[in-house]
Amino acid sequence: MKSHRQELWLxxxxxxxxxxxxxxxxxxxxxxxxxxxxxxxxxxxxxxSVFINDDERGLHHDFSAWxxxxxxxxxxxxxxxxxxxxxxxxxxxxQVMGREVTVAITGGRLDFGPWEQIFxxxxxxxxxxxxxxxxxxx
Amino acid sequence: MKSHRQELWLxxxxxxxxxxxxxxxxxxxxxxxxxxxxxxxxxxxxxxSVFINDDERGLHHDFSAWxxxxxxxxxxxxxxxxxxxxxxxxxxxxQVMGREVTVAITGGRLDFGPWEQIFxxxxxxxxxxxxxxxxxxx
Amino acid sequence: MKSHRQELWLxxxxxxxxxxxxxxxxxxxxxxxxxxxxxxxxxxxxxxSVFINDDERGLHHDFSAWxxxxxxxxxxxxxxxxxxxxxxxxxxxxQVMGREVTVAITGGRLDFGPWEQIFxxxxxxxxxxxxxxxxxxx
Numbered sequence: 001m002k003s004h005r006q007e008l009w010l011x012x013x014x015x016x017x018x019x020x021x022x023x024x025x026x027x028x029x030x031x032x033x034x035x036x037x038x039x040x041x042x043x044x045x046x047x048x049s050v051f052i053n054d055d056e057r058g059l060h061h062d063f064s065a066w067x068x069x070x071x072x073x074x075x076x077x078x079x080x081x082x083x084x085x086x087x088x089x090x091x092x093x094x095q096v097m098g099r100e101v102t103v104a105i106t107g108g109r110l111d112f113g114p115w116e117q118i119f120x121x122x123x124x125x126x127x128x129x130x131x132x133x134x135x136x137x138x
Numbered sequence: 139m140k141s142h143r144q145e146l147w148l149x150x151x152x153x154x155x156x157x158x159x160x161x162x163x164x165x166x167x168x169x170x171x172x173x174x175x176x177x178x179x180x181x182x183x184x185x186x187s188v189f190i191n192d193d194e195r196g197l198h199h200d201f202s203a204w205x206x207x208x209x210x211x212x213x214x215x216x217x218x219x220x221x222x223x224x225x226x227x228x229x230x231x232x233q234v235m236g237r238e239v240t241v242a243i244t245g246g247r248l249d250f251g252p253w254e255q256i257f258x259x260x261x262x263x264x265x266x267x268x269x270x271x272x273x274x275x276x
Numbered sequence: 277m278k279s280h281r282q283e284l285w286l287x288x289x290x291x292x293x294x295x296x297x298x299x300x301x302x303x304x305x306x307x308x309x310x311x312x313x314x315x316x317x318x319x320x321x322x323x324x325s326v327f328i329n330d331d332e333r334g335l336h337h338d339f340s341a342w343x344x345x346x347x348x349x350x351x352x353x354x355x356x357x358x359x360x361x362x363x364x365x366x367x368x369x370x371q372v373m374g375r376e377v378t379v380a381i382t383g384g385r386l387d388f389g390p391w392e393q394i395f396x397x398x399x400x401x402x403x404x405x406x407x408x409x410x411x412x413x414x
Contacts (some may be wrong), residue, residue, distance in 0.1 A: 001139050001277050001414050003312040004380055023224060037143040037274055040314060040378050044389025046329050052237050053184050053229055058217035062154060062226050063233070066209065071342065079334035088338050091329055095235060095339075095373060099328050100176050102240055102378055104272035106143055113182025132387060134380035136314055136413065137274060138139050139277050174279040176316060176412055191322045191367055196355035201371070204347065207380055233373060240378055241317050242410035244281055249408060251320025275412065276277050276329050 004032030007044075012125035016067075016093075018060045019120045021050075021131060025103075026110060028133040037137015041118055042100035044130040045092035050122035051090045063121075067093045073080040080128035090123035097121045105137055140171030143184075143272045150263035154205075154231075156198045157258045159188075159269060163241075166271040173246045177276015178257055180238035180267040185228035185250060187235035187259035201259075205231045228261035235259045243275055280308030280411045283320075286403035292343075292369075294336045295396040297326075297407060301379075302386060311384045313413015317374035317394055323366035323372035325397035332397040341399075343369045343413040366399035373397045381413055 006028040010019060025041055041050050053059065071092045074083050078088030101118060104111035120131055146156060164180055179188050190199065209230045213219050216226030227268040239256060243248035258269055286295060298326040301317055317326050327336065347368045351357050354364030363407060380387035396407055 001313075003382065003413070005387070034236055037139075038176065038272070040380055042378075043379070043393065046389070046391050051233065053233065054218075056218055056221060059226060059229055061217045062230065066230060070208075070346075079331075079337045081330055082334055085333065087333060092338065092342060095327065096331065096373065098236065100378060102180075102238060104178055104180070104270055105141065106272070111143070111272065112186070113268060113270075113388065116182065120301055130270050130389060132380055132389075134314070134382070134387065136312070137141070152388075174412070175277075176314065176410070189371065191371065194311045194356055194359065196358055197364060197367055200368065204368060208346075236374065240318075240376060242281065242316055242318070242408055244410070249281070249410065251322070251408075253322050253404060254320065275279070 001136060001138060002015045002034055004034060006133045008131040009128055010120055012122045015125050016064050016124045020055050020117050020119045022119050025118055025133055029135060033135040034105055034135050036133060037105045038101045039135045040100060041106050042132050044132050047124035048129055049089050049094045050100055050131060051098050051121055052101050052116050052118055054115055056065065056116045089123040093123040098122045104118055132135055139274060140172055140276060142172060145269045146269040147266055148258055149266045150260045154202050154262050155260040158193050158255050159258050160256045165254055167273060170273045172243055172273050172275040175243045176240045177243050177268055177273045178238060179272050182270050185225050185232055185262035186267055187232045188238055189236045189259055190239050190254050190256055191254055193255045200233060212233060224231055225262040231261040277412060278310055278414060280310060282409045284407040285404055287404045288398045292340050292400050293398045293401055295322055296331050296380055296393050298394045299411045301394055301409055304362050305411060308411045308412040310381055310411050313381045313411060314383050315379045316376060320406050320408050323363050323370055324405055325370045326376050326407060327374050327397055328377050328392050330391055331393045344363035363400040369399040
């Protein structure tokens with residue numbers, strides 16, 4: 001069994017952002033030399049997500065607007081913010097969108113359906129944060 | 139390390155539907171000959187889910203009704219639909235319910251608690267779509 | 277390839293509870309002897325979650341209160357409860373928070389960012405329930 005580990009660093013200019021990281025995951029996979037296996041991609045921070053959906057800016061707008069309605073920033077509402085933080089909503093938004101994806105590796109490629117793309121979802125940005133790529137297989 | 143890949147094709151008669159695919163995943167596992175490992179089951183389409191919950195029709199009704207209230211079809215509301223699509227809600231519903239499950243394989247069986255069953259969750263049906271089963275182990 | 281399987285048993289004194297199970301997962305990992313691989317941690321019950329977030333009691337309060345507003349207990353509302361159950365809301369809350377996490381194993385450790393901790397999320401407690409830890413690698 002082979003394994004490969006790589007970190008991706010991101011810093012988004014806005015508090016909430018969606019970044020297509022598929023090419024970077026593909027590069028990590030190429031570097032691994034793994035042909036058959038599983039690829040885990042996860043946010044290493046608990047106010048960010050990794051998820052798979054469509055690379056369409058209207059949809060990303062919809063995600064943001066819907067999440068803000070579902071889990072408003074509303075600093076005074078959340079007990080977590082009594083610690084001095086202001087990102088309780090980010091922790092909850094990340095929970096809705098998910099921490100991680102696991103992707104099958106087949107024939108040395110991400111084994112994807114026609115429209116699958118991997119996104120980093122940032123809910124408390126404007127600082128450097130990391131995504132972990134861990135690939136195991138042969 | 140061994141690996142096994144199989145696609146399941148589904149076409150649901152309704153826009154929203156939940157289909158128990160556990161027997162098909164068990165067949166894929168039997169075909170793999172793998173005794174110890176991990177089994178990834180994921181929707182290959184970004185308006186569908188794979189998740190684990192109860193095989194009870196009342197609960198499936200509750201999932202549908204609750205999701206429709208949380209993320210209404212409401213074609214005019216979503217920016218994604220300005221592209222000519224009408225399935226923005228399906229992309230968001232899939233995000234709530236999840237893309238994938240990873241299941242432990244122990245002694246050649248899906249290592250499940252008493253009520254766990256694997257479902258395909260369709261949110262934009264009435265056409266042929268795919269689920270990927272990828273199993274790695276020994 | 278090596279594999280290791282362990283069950284964690286939990287019984288929470290309240291219906292809804294969040295329990296940090298990171299030390300127990302670390303013990304399972306140490307017992308496995310695995311240095312490089314993947315660790316799956318999943319609820320074996322369909323009214324409970326395993327997820328990764330912050331070990332901060334204010335945030336856990338926020339999770340509970342927000343989930344209760346999003347998916348109220350409201351016994352009469354849910355069709356699932358017509359079977360005699362009263363836990364339809366638990367099944368849906370678990371869906372929002374997720375069933376499982378997959379964690380990278382690197383150098384014999386859980387490969388975590390600075391604040392990541394693994395939680396068992398109980399939504400229908402006050403009875404003995406199980407979490408599965410399955411580790412594969414070398």
